[in-house]
Amino acid sequence: NAGVMQNPRHLVRRRGQEARLRCSPMKGHSHVYWYRQLPEEGLKFMVYLQKENIIDESGMPKERFSAEFPKEGPSILRIQQVVRGDSAAYFCASSPPGQGYGYTFGSGTRLTVV
Amino acid sequence: GENVEQHPSTLSVQEGDSAVIKCTYSDSASNYFPWYKQELGKRPQLIIDIRSNVGEKKDQRIAVTLNKTAKHFSLHITETQPEDSAVYFCAAFNDYKLSFGAGTTVTVRA
Numbered sequence: 001n002a003g004v005m006q007n008p009r010h011l012v013r014r015r016g017q018e019a020r021l022r023c024s025p026m027k028g029h030s031h032v033y034w035y036r037q038l039p040e041e042g043l044k045f046m047v048y049l050q051k052e053n054i055i056d057e058s059g060m061p062k063e064r065f066s067a068e069f070p071k072e073g074p075s076i077l078r079i080q081q082v083v084r085g086d087s088a089a090y091f092c093a094s095s096p097p098g099q100g101y102g103y104t105f106g107s108g109t110r111l112t113v114v
Numbered sequence: 115g116e117n118v119e120q121h122p123s124t125l126s127v128q129e130g131d132s133a134v135i136k137c138t139y140s141d142s143a144s145n146y147f148p149w150y151k152q153e154l155g156k157r158p159q160l161i162i163d164i165r166s167n168v169g170e171k172k173d174q175r176i177a178v179t180l181n182k183t184a185k186h187f188s189l190h191i192t193e194t195q196p197e198d199s200a201v202y203f204c205a206a207f208n209d210y211k212l213s214f215g216a217g218t219t220v221t222v223r224a
Contacts, residue, residue: 031210042120042203042214043158056211058115091157093212101146103212105157 002027004094004106005074012112013082021077021109025094029102032075034067037089037108046090049075082113116141118206120215128223133191135218137204140185146207147180147187151200152217158203162189194222 005024013019025032031050035043036059045059049069060067064082069075079086091108095101117140127133139147145166150158164171164178164187171178175194180187191198199222204215 033210033212035214042216043212045211045213048210095210101163101207103148103160105159107157110155 004029004092004104006090006092006106006109008109009107010110010112012114014114015083016081019079019082019086019111019113021079021090021092021111022074023077023092023094023106024074025092026104028096029094029104030097031095032069033093033095033103034075034077035091035093037091039088043091046077079111082111084113087111087113116144116206116208116211116213118204118213118215120204120218122218123216124219124221126221126223127194129194129196131194133189133194133198133220133222135189135202135204135220136186137188137206137215138184138186139206139213141206141208142182142185144206144208144213147178148205148207148212149176149178149189150203150205150214152203153200161202191220194220196222196224198222 034046037043047067048056064080066078089108089110092106093103120137148163151161152158175192177190201217203217205212
């Protein structure tokens with residue numbers, strides 16, 4: 001079992017560009033969560049998705065951020081027109097259907113906006 | 115929503131001593147409380163967890179206690195070793211969402 005796979009590990013974008021972060025959940029997991037960790041801070045919930053459904057996006061900024069988890073393929077967190085304040089580590093986690101106890105985190109994507 | 119507070123933010127201990135980190139939560143519906151260890155540049159790793167129907171759990175040098183009435187839970191690390199140096203996060207789980215504390219940076223002095 002390869003665990004939760006995130007790519008890329010590091011991403012550098014210039015201000016105004018788009019950032020696309022990918023997350024493949026663990027085999028058998030159908031729930032995906034995205035968290036953001038600013039430097040020297042805790043993890044902040046962004047969004048919770050199941051296949052083809054956004055369940056809770058209460059932690060997502062209202063503009064420029066979107067997430068999807070299509071029927072086929074990885075979950076994508078997209079940040080449009082990035083700004084310096086978007087620089088952070090973005091962690092994806094997945095859990096089995098029907099429970100959240102089995103949260104497993106990916107290695108994260110470290111986004112740097114220059 | 116759930117609000118988790120964690121103290122202290124930094125903790126320096128002599129090797130061999132104990133370290134204690136405390137967290138409080140606000141939502142009485144939270145029913146699962148994991149603790150994560152995060153080393154620099156790495157993912158959070160689950161080190162121990164406790165469910166709301168249990169008051170205490172121990173795994174070798176690590177123990178967690180939960181007081182549901184007071185809505186607080188604590189992590190205890192005994193006989194600390196240099197490899198225990200890391201950032202530790204508490205979290206509270208409610209429905210499907212994990213809410214994290216701000217973290218405690220633990221430094222074990224040799």
